[in-house]
Amino acid sequence: AQKVTQAQTEISVVEKEDVTLDCVYETRDTTYYLFWYKQPPSGELVFLIRRNSFDEQNEISGRYSWNFQKSTSSFNFTITASQVVDSAVYFCALNAGYSSASKIIFGSGTRLSIRP
């Protein structure tokens, strides 16, 4: 079975605080992709990152960073020095089978609110 769990339903922090969004996944496949998407109020999904199962290197992009640990099946997302514009729903997702023609399974999402 394939599953993505985002245990944090909602998070609210004050601007400039750091915040980490947790993601735990389940799959029996040895090759897979993991994703993070941002969904602002407009509804359109914004792609943030894709990580393949063979690459456990952490990644940093500006204020965003991702920590992928296969040993704990986790793919956590940290926003440093959060800003109000970061307020959105964030989805972690899994594409098992290592093919873009395979379906993507989404977690339940974490609603992030950044207070000024």
Added chain:
Amino acid sequence: GAVVSQHPSWVICKSGTSVKIECRSLDFQATTMFWYRQFPKQSLMLMATSNEGSKATYEQGVEKDKFLINHASLTLSTLTVTSAHPEDSSFYICSADVSAYNEQFFGPGTRLTVL
């Protein structure tokens, strides 16, 4: 990157009518497209996988006679919600497989409201 469009972006219809939503890949050909549904404050759930020239594969619990999918060309897939009811009100999002990049690209979504 590849661009996927959806039309309309929003639609309001009366209960019992049918609504067609289009998903187009603008600058690439997509053999496979996916349709997702998202109810308010919930996650995206895959409804069906659409392959050009063949019948769509529906996820468990999705009524194929109610949600008709047609993928007649490599750049267009359509989802028709037949005899729509208020419980079908949702945000429908498509994605297209770009095999050359081994990636899926998502459309902007269509918000359906059934009165």
